[in-house]
Amino acid sequence: MASYDKVIESYKKTITTAASVAASLMLVRGVVNELVPYEVRDLLFSGIGYLRSNILQQRLRVSSMDENDKMMRAEMTDIYDGTEFKWCLICQEKSNDSSNGSGYQQELHSYEVSFHKKHKEKALQSYLPFILATAKAIKDQERTLRIFMNEYSDTWSPIDLHHPSTFDTLAMDQKLKQSIIDDLNRFIKRKDYYKRIGKAWKRGYLLYGPPGTGKSSLIAAMANHLRFDIYDLELTEVNSNSDLRRLLVGMSNRSILVVEDIDCTIELKQREEGDESDKSNSTEEKKGEDKVTLSGLLNFVDGLWSTTGEERIIIFTTNYKERLDSALLRPGRMDMHIHMGYCTPESFRILANNYHSIDYHVTYPEIEELIKEVTVTPAEVAEVLMRNDDTNVALQDLVDLLKSKKKDANVIKTENKDANDQLDELSKNPNSGELFTSPAVDR
Numbered sequence: 001m002a003s004y005d006k007v008i009e010s011y012k013k014t015i016t017t018a019a020s021v022a023a024s025l026m027l028v029r030g031v032v033n034e035l036v037p038y039e040v041r042d043l044l045f046s047g048i049g050y051l052r053s054n055i056l057q058q059r060l061r062v063s064s065m066d067e068n069d070k071m072m073r074a075e076m077t078d079i080y081d082g083t084e085f086k087w088c089l090i091c092q093e094k095s096n097d098s099s100n101g102s103g104y105q106q107e108l109h110s111y112e113v114s115f116h117k118k119h120k121e122k123a124l125q126s127y128l129p130f131i132l133a134t135a136k137a138i139k140d141q142e143r144t145l146r147i148f149m150n151e152y153s154d155t156w157s158p159i160d161l162h163h164p165s166t167f168d169t170l171a172m173d174q175k176l177k178q179s180i181i182d183d184l185n186r187f188i189k190r191k192d193y194y195k196r197i198g199k200a201w202k203r204g205y206l207l208y209g210p211p212g213t214g215k216s217s218l219i220a221a222m223a224n225h226l227r228f229d230i231y232d233l234e235l236t237e238v239n240s241n242s243d244l245r246r247l248l249v250g251m252s253n254r255s256i257l258v259v260e261d262i263d264c265t266i267e268l269k270q271r272e273e274g275d276e277s278d279k280s281n282s283t284e285e286k287k288g289e290d291k292v293t294l295s296g297l298l299n300f301v302d303g304l305w306s307t308t309g310e311e312r313i314i315i316f317t318t319n320y321k322e323r324l325d326s327a328l329l330r331p332g333r334m335d336m337h338i339h340m341g342y343c344t345p346e347s348f349r350i351l352a353n354n355y356h357s358i359d360y361h362v363t364y365p366e367i368e369e370l371i372k373e374v375t376v377t378p379a380e381v382a383e384v385l386m387r388n389d390d391t392n393v394a395l396q397d398l399v400d401l402l403k404s405k406k407k408d409a410n411v412i413k414t415e416n417k418d419a420n421d422q423l424d425e426l427s428k429n430p431n432s433g434e435l436f437t438s439p440a441v442d443r
């Protein structure tokens, strides 16, 4: 009974809130979010065909109930595109008494939407699809994302993904960040466009930059932004092209395929070239043909596999772009190349805001000057900022780190200069071999 009262209370609150909301969109969101619990949203998702057959009588009844039981009705009006739609939530507590006394209380919810019959087409063609899309967006927003990793060569195993990274917390150039967000938003809206131009609905990103600059954080931010699951493909664990095919075909739509450190798959390319030599043995030859290769991966990604699903994002990451196979860098292969760089004053401010919720501190000018002079990764800065809850101490620690980096850089610069001077001297005076006493220098 307590829970029944709670439900009534919650719906009263919703109605009051909804009544004060003028904008139609917000109102609809309120209806779906507050009034429609998961199980009914699932019913709504189960097919417009179902809705269509009911709504032809200008009244949608999602579930029915026994009229003798205790019932609560909550009504509200939604204005959509100038048309009035009346929603009614019916909440019923039903007792299910059994002869052995083990009765239980059951709560039933059903929803009705009614409208003037002249708006039937609008309701079917526009309003209900809109409600469904809104409900789906809410559901997507609320569901826990998952990350799938490949195990035993050809199976994915999922775990929940709770990575907190978002575009707000990502420390990187603001313009670049915005261009990525815009690109993703454009991509997800372009279903018809991709269909019209006859291309698979997928988009590729190459993330490159030194370790600790936020490549994984950017992937998590993209997943959180789009509400897409991640498939983290460890290529070295895949035994054959057939296994790779099985993995890729087993991916769901609206997902991100990630291949980290793609430069390490240079090995795969060498394997492909090396296989030419051992073609004498026919079984070996067969096995060799089925081994995973970089070109095999690229063919899948670009080929027919890409048309087996929709809304796919493919991300390759590397710490060394210059080591990548030219096939990967070819125009059209990866749609966007994103450089994740060392920490800048701008990214430092974002990190300081993330970890200490501040916009300014007296140490900022010094820190920002030092950051311009040294190479420090966002991961290093984040680590120092996290170490201490006291903002003053954390920022002072950061000043110390940056100063010590600057000092080290100066020592290296001096050593290099000395070594270069000695080399110059040697080239002018070849007999002075004893000059080679300092550490070897990579020119």
Ligand SMILES: Nc1ncnc2c1ncn2[C@@H]1O[C@H](COP(=O)(O)OP(=O)(O)OP(=O)(O)O)[C@@H](O)[C@H]1O
Binding pocket: 169, 170, 171, 172, 209, 210, 211, 212, 213, 214, 215, 216, 217, 218, 319, 340, 378, 379, 380, 382
């Ligand atoms: N650009 C960034 N913005 C916010 N946090 C960052 C950023 N870069 C690094 N970090 C912090 O450092 C940690 C490590 O960074 P991350 O794993 O994203 O870097 P990476 O470039 O993927 O490194 P690797 O190449 O070694 O995989 C993150 O968990 C995050 O806390």
